[in-house]
Amino acid sequence: MPDLIEIPATDGLHIALAYATPGNLTGRPVYAPGARCALRPAAADCLLRAARAAHRAGLALAVYDAYRPAAAQAVFWRMLPDPRYVADAAQGSNHTRGVAVDVGLLDADGSPLDMGTDFDDMRDQSHHDRDDVPPDAQRNRHLLLGIMLQAGFRSIPTEWWHYELPDAREYALLPESDLVRVVAD
Known part of the structure; x- marks a missing residue:
């Protein structure tokens, strides 16, 4: 069985890799053009x-990130060395193990549902169960949480978008893959 398999868009699944665009915490593409969504x-x-x-x-998942090369994890750790939001690159990330995914919800028209903050918003307001997030956004977060938990993932408390396999640390860190390459710094 291969370490990583490519995940194509399907009914209910839209691939929108944020790190292949400037729409992420770095403000620039981190993944080279042609990056593909992959997981174990x-x-x-x-x-x-x-x-x-x-x-x-009647909804769809938007996949913002899945497998992440170690070189990308190093970029994020240099930019935001806060273990509440970014795993220390020296220790490795569950994304680099190929068992974590960052997702949001889309409505029937393909528009993102309000989650109270954007993806990659590294503030307390991005944590689950916040009293300072509007009720509609709180409902959307709970809906996403229910969908992901019933599918076999677990959540982390600090990012409404991050889900991973329950036994994530049992998987080895993966080497760089041709499916996702990092733009040179």
Whole structure:
């Protein structure tokens, strides 16, 4: 079985890799053009279950990140060395293990649902169960949480968008992959 498999867009699943665009915490593309969404098979199975659940609800998942090369993790750690939001590149990330995914919800028209903050907003307001997030955004976060948990993922408390396999640390860090290359610094 391969370490990583490419995840294509399907009903209920839209691939929107934020780090291939300037729309992320760095303000510039980190992934080279042609970056593709990839995960280990067990995480891919969970993501596809989540996409089917979203589709049944008339929604879709937007995938903002999945497998992340170690070189990208180093870029993020240099920019924001806060372990609440970014794993220390020396320790590795569950994204670099190929078992974590960052997602949001899209409505039937493909527009993002209000989650109270943008993806990659590294502030307390991005944490789950915030009293200072509007009720509609709180409902959307809970809906996403339910979809992802029932599909087999677990959440972390500080990022409404981040989900990973429950046994993520049991997976080895992966070497660089041709599916996702990093833009040179």
